[in-house]
Amino acid sequence: MKFRTLLAIVAGVLPGSLAAVVLFLTIYSWPAIRFNGLEFAFRNTWNLGNLYADPVTLGGVSIQPGAHYGILFLIVGTLLSTLIALLLAVPVGVGAAIFLAEAVSGKFRLWISFCVELLAAIPSVVFGLWGYVVLIPFLAHHVFPLLAGTLGLAIPIFGGETGSGYGLLTAGVVLSLMVVPLIAATLRDAIVVQPATIREASMGLGATRFETVWKVVLPNVNKVLIGATFLALGRALGETMAVLMVSGNALNYLPPNIYAPISTMAAFIVSQLDSALQDPTEMAVRSLAEIALVLCIISVIVNGLARLMLLAWSPGRRLAR
Amino acid sequence: MSVASIPAGTVSATVPKLHKMRMARRLFSSLGWATTGFCLALLSILMLWILAVVAIRGASAMSLSLFTTITQGNGGGLLNAIEGTVVLSVGAMLLAVPFGVGAGIYISEYRQTSWATAIRFLADVLVGVPSIVMGYFGYVTMIDYLGWGFSVAAGSIILAIICLPYICRTTELALEQVPNALREAGYALGAGEWRVIMRIILPSVLPGILTGIMLALAISIGETAPLLYTAGWSNYLWDGRLTHSPIGYLTYAVYTFINEPFAEANALAYAAAFLVTSFVLLINVLSRFVFDRHHQ
């Protein structure tokens, strides 16, 4: 066999794995997809049915009586926690990138950049540990009551019961910390490689240094910012352990305010697999596989879009985690 | 010439306005620097906060017996978890490195083919598939369907798939640095593709590839979610079997033992978090060192 052909086959492992993941999840969850139908995404009922009753046959499939599978609360929890994460992470990431690229110089910049990137390397379970041990008591006792007492008076979603500290905002804060290095590092790289000529032109016209960065350089790299934001989005959507440890694992209800417990698709798969395995008809495990499939497809789309956008900028200089 | 077009009378009125504008712009710039500086400071403080919590609580939970004894219920040591993390990661690397490097060579050296373009793109997409989805896939296929049980094989294979795209893409980036002249010289001397790539090009970029492998290693050490339902957990040292034998790993100890209401168990969790974080950061620093030396 030619060396080239051998390499081409070896390289096929990558698309092969991706295809296998999607294929097996689809095959495995197929009975659930048919049973749950479209209502899967629009109902707030994750109900395994009466596990100690005998299975019944409904629409040609065998299920436990009363079984219903709807994951609206998971979709909402996933989207809202991701949204909060991005709302916090994008401004901070942009700010840090600007300061790193423009105000810090020389060796110092290298070191601080490296430290920011190290933040991205900290394992997710360690973020979860910190969130669980430090952040939850801190937010629940000091920050949330303060927020509810000030912002809460004006904006309803910040009002109401501040709860236990496990919940939407906490999950959002932890997620934002996990994705902010991604945004900061990618954007900093893009700012640094912007040609000096556009800066000189802007400064020559009398703009201050900050105005130059803000009004000339930044608009030039907005594609990178969007791409990096999408990458962060992809990571936040699929993040599991840290969210699992701080989200409160809400079941079957939508959060009434920003402090309320939630659950996300990724965390739910971990927390529910062993419960689902109790269902002798296997419909519950297959419905969990359907969640995994939905999550997989969403992240494939989000990541595909992000890469296409970053591709327009330069051929993938950075590997995003 | 624009000055000439301004009526004489307006000039005196414009000067204070210009002055005011300059003040506003100055203020804007100062505020801008302050805000962006604050963002960076915030990030640094939070990072130090996390590391300090892990380091202080972890260091106080450190003892020699952690490295010499196995976990017993809520106490004991972490030897089984440390060994398991090493075994799983080494297993993942043994699988991922040949395939990842091979794929990287292919998409770099044959970049013009559409297969290479497709693989490059799909590698990037594969990076984005959540690790828990990978874990669930592993559970459905290897644990359930093939009946392997919680095992080193299942855990390592899933970790390897997660690491593949990183190794592939860093290998490609490293190979891009090789000047074409080197390739041409090789071919001109009559060497075949195999010889040119394996004997000439690859050795010259080994540090770059090593950087990628080290980063992938760091990722595999830090993963939890994909292992929960593939590797399982064991209190004992690995018995050498690839299937039908669960194995411990450090991240499991962090997740499980922090949840126990016993101080002894929490200490194990902190110690495990300290070890995992140290390993991962150390590997990152080392890989940066390798990378920098190569690029000097």
Place this chain on the structure above:
Amino acid sequence: MSTRTGRVNRLSNAAVAAIAAGAVLVGSAAYAAEIRLLETGSSLLYPLFNLWVPDYQKKNPDVQITTQSTGSGTGISQAISGIAQIGASDAYLSNAQMKSNPGMLNIPLAISSQMVNYNVPGLNNDHLKLSGPVLAGIYEGKIKYWDDAAIAQINPGVKLPHNGIVPVHRTDGSGDTFIFTQYLSFSTPDWSNSPGYGTTVSWPAVQGGIGAVGNPGMVNATKGTPYSISYIGISFKSATDSAGLGEAMLENKDGKFVLPDDTTVSAAVSEMTAKTPADERVSLIFAPGPQSYPIINYEYAIIKQKQTSADTAKALKAFLNWAIDPNGGGASHYLKAVGFVALPDATVKLSQKQIDSIQ
């Protein structure tokens, strides 16, 4: 060129060293060919296994038993799939599970009870009185505040705060959920219609309600959440006590409010265990009698009758026989430490019969 080969050589040396180190690890791990048993499941049984296993291994060094606290759901499903040899569970298998997995045994090892704990600042030493219908109301979201009339009525003279109740439930498949929801089902017709009972139930959507993993997670969540309420296995009593949680008196079938202790649990045992069938799948919940504590249950080892090898079966039988032996694992110093009660003689005989059938 020579420096390059030098570097490559150094790298390959490093690789050889790494592989050698790996081989040493593997070698040291595989030094002895013992029988390995994996116990996984109920976090309620976990503390007992942690007392049992080190002692058992001192006498039987050729058997290695890994203990894992994952939840009864995991215990059941991993015993069925053969991943674990011992599935620890506070719940027995359902009829449907028995039918689709013939040859599964439900072997009681001890009798446990369950506390209902709460964290109401100022009242945690007062043993609030709660009943099945009130708990059902709380977990259904119909009783929202601690000073609700239904709670005030059975706690005359107690100054209850007007704070929202945060019900905490288990997110993992759990025998504690099974016995707690059985108590609610048997005492409250409304609850028995829906959600009913099981190792996992569809918890009614209660605003603010949170899920926790395992008994440890329940203790921590209740401790960290003022005005929360939860159900926690008796083997975690030392943990709930040191966390300063309140322990409720529960209403039994005769309308009396009781705490779980030796007297009340034994009273319930003597009422209920006589009707244990040969396969030992039976609920002990909501016993009659003025003294009886309403939430007690058998702690099961879920075992596959047909083991993969004769050696495994032999080791498994030996361990299980030891575990229910009143002079072995059934000795009171083990059970007392975790708040369990020994099996009555009749049940021990039934369990022995089931253990003998393991192959």
